[in-house]
Amino acid sequence: MVTSILPLRASDLKVRKSRRLLLDGVSLSLSGTGTTIVLGPNGAGKSTLLKTLHGMERLAGGDIQWALPDKQARDRQAFVFQTPILMRRTVLENVAYPLRLNGTSRKDAFRIATDWLNRVHLGKALNQRATDLSGGERQKMALVRALIRDPEVLFLDEPCANLDGRATREIEDLLQEVHAAGTRLIMATHDLGQARRLAHDVIFMHKGALLEQTPATTFFENPMTAQAQAFLNGDIVE
Amino acid sequence: MSDIFEGLRAAFWLIFTLDADLIEISLRSLYVTTSAVLIASFIGLPLGCWLALRRFRYRRTVIAILNALMGLPPVVVGLIVYLLLSRSGPFGVFGLLFTPTAMIIAQVIILTPLIASIAHQAIRDLWAEYHDLLISLNTSRFQRMGTLLWDGRRALLTASLAGFGRGIGEVGAIMIVGGNIDHVTRVLTTAIALETGKGDFALALGLGFVLIFLAIVVNLAIHRVSGTEVRGRW
Numbered sequence: 001m002v003t004s005i006l007p008l009r010a011s012d013l014k015v016r017k018s019r020r021l022l023l024d025g026v027s028l029s030l031s032g033t034g035t036t037i038v039l040g041p042n043g044a045g046k047s048t049l050l051k052t053l054h055g056m057e058r059l060a061g062g063d064i065q066w067a068l069p070d071k072q073a074r075d076r077q078a079f080v081f082q083t084p085i086l087m088r089r090t091v092l093e094n095v096a097y098p099l100r101l102n103g104t105s106r107k108d109a110f111r112i113a114t115d116w117l118n119r120v121h122l123g124k125a126l127n128q129r130a131t132d133l134s135g136g137e138r139q140k141m142a143l144v145r146a147l148i149r150d151p152e153v154l155f156l157d158e159p160c161a162n163l164d165g166r167a168t169r170e171i172e173d174l175l176q177e178v179h180a181a182g183t184r185l186i187m188a189t190h191d192l193g194q195a196r197r198l199a200h201d202v203i204f205m206h207k208g209a210l211l212e213q214t215p216a217t218t219f220f221e222n223p224m225t226a227q228a229q230a231f232l233n234g235d236i237v238e
Numbered sequence: 239m240s241d242i243f244e245g246l247r248a249a250f251w252l253i254f255t256l257d258a259d260l261i262e263i264s265l266r267s268l269y270v271t272t273s274a275v276l277i278a279s280f281i282g283l284p285l286g287c288w289l290a291l292r293r294f295r296y297r298r299t300v301i302a303i304l305n306a307l308m309g310l311p312p313v314v315v316g317l318i319v320y321l322l323l324s325r326s327g328p329f330g331v332f333g334l335l336f337t338p339t340a341m342i343i344a345q346v347i348i349l350t351p352l353i354a355s356i357a358h359q360a361i362r363d364l365w366a367e368y369h370d371l372l373i374s375l376n377t378s379r380f381q382r383m384g385t386l387l388w389d390g391r392r393a394l395l396t397a398s399l400a401g402f403g404r405g406i407g408e409v410g411a412i413m414i415v416g417g418n419i420d421h422v423t424r425v426l427t428t429a430i431a432l433e434t435g436k437g438d439f440a441l442a443l444g445l446g447f448v449l450i451f452l453a454i455v456v457n458l459a460i461h462r463v464s465g466t467e468v469r470g471r472w
Contacts, residue, residue, distance in 0.1 A: 054374065056374060071376075074376045079374040081371075081374075085367070085371040087371070088390075101377060101381055
């Protein structure tokens with residue numbers, strides 16, 4: 001009996017918006033382990049790829065297949081956005097929200113959310129408005145909210161883009177913990193240092209196309225395409 | 239100028255002596271408008287939310303019509319409800335004409351588009367804010383509506399209060415369908431119209447001040463109960 005939503009197979013994905021092709025024939029497969037980092041310059045299609053795999057973008061072509069039916073697969077994924085989406089609720093209510101959707105009682109949802117928030121040192125902010133949190137705290141709250149349903153696959157769209165070094169470190173530590181606990185991470189970033197620290201394999205995107213999908217060591221030591229090489233060298237990628 | 243002072247004096251006197259007629263028509267005003275606002279909110283708030291969430295072919299047209307209906311002339315609504323409820327009309331058998339129920343029906347028709355339209359605008363903004371999160375969490379349409387209505391409750395309260403403001407001051411429709419019958423359908427606005435017609439400007443003004451006072455008290459009470467403006471921009 002299949003119990004995992006992985007592996008994921010995507011073939012010839014096309015996403016179009018306002019006549020512009022944001023994803024142009026992307027094919028990939030993701031196995032059950034590791035952390036995949038999606039790299040590429042601005043406008044390469046990193047965020048679009050993550051959102052498409054997560055089922056948030058309408059396909060203009062191609063096919064996505066999880067090992068389980070779509071509904072079950074969706075319920076076992078979560079997404080962390082670059083800019084945290086804060087509900088007009090307290091921190092505790094924000095984090096408990098996904099559990100309440102699942103029918104978990106308010107008491108149990110709050111207990112689990114409190115445990116998670118204590119774990120990321122937000123225990124003192126339980127009853128604060130989410131909007132009162134700092135940038136790093138907001139992202140930690142969003143991450144915890146994504147993790148509270150214990151997803152098998154976690155998509156992260158540049159979660160540390162606007163954070164300072166310390167907040168980035170905290171997020172990365174939490175991601176390492178989550179990964180060690182068995183969650184499959186797929187994260188877009190343009191921070192090469194972060195990619196080196198976290199990646200087991202790398203997807204390199206450019207102009208809506210997937211140019212490389214290789215193990216991290218191979219990518220960083222011996223990139224196959226000129227664009228990837230230029231990106232790693234810090235040159236402008238044409 | 240003396241009429242205004244006379245009006246203020248009359249208002250003070252009516253309130254101070256707990257004038258029985260004043261209390262009766264004030265309570266009837268509150269009963270009619272509060273009932274209408276509750277019913278119109280029950281219809282208008284989910285309707286506004288649904289319009290913000292749903293995409294369908296003539297959505298823009300429907301929203302434009304809804305916005306246009308915010309300016310429905312009360313007299314026309316009163317006339318149509320009168321014709322519907324009159325003995326020869328399709329609902330004449332219920333005998334509702336010249337009753338507070340008829341006044342409530344007319345006000346529901348006037349208030350629903352207003353409440354739905356304001357609710358639509360409020361929920362549309364909130365939906366833009368929450369869209370990605372709610373889609374990502376794989377929420378059902380029902381869950382989305384519930385979340386948006388709950389998290390947008392303060393803006394929606396404003397929609398209902400706008401409805402209350404329009405309803406409590408409305409005279410055209412309720413005059414036609416209620417008939418301004420003493421001890422039956424007379425409310426503050428129709429009483430003001432009557433006293434003005436009789437030339438008793440002081441009493442009319444006094445009633446007017448009571449009406450304004452009532453509207454302010456109800457608004458303050460609702461804001462107080464719901465904690466609006468206490469918890470920041472929520």
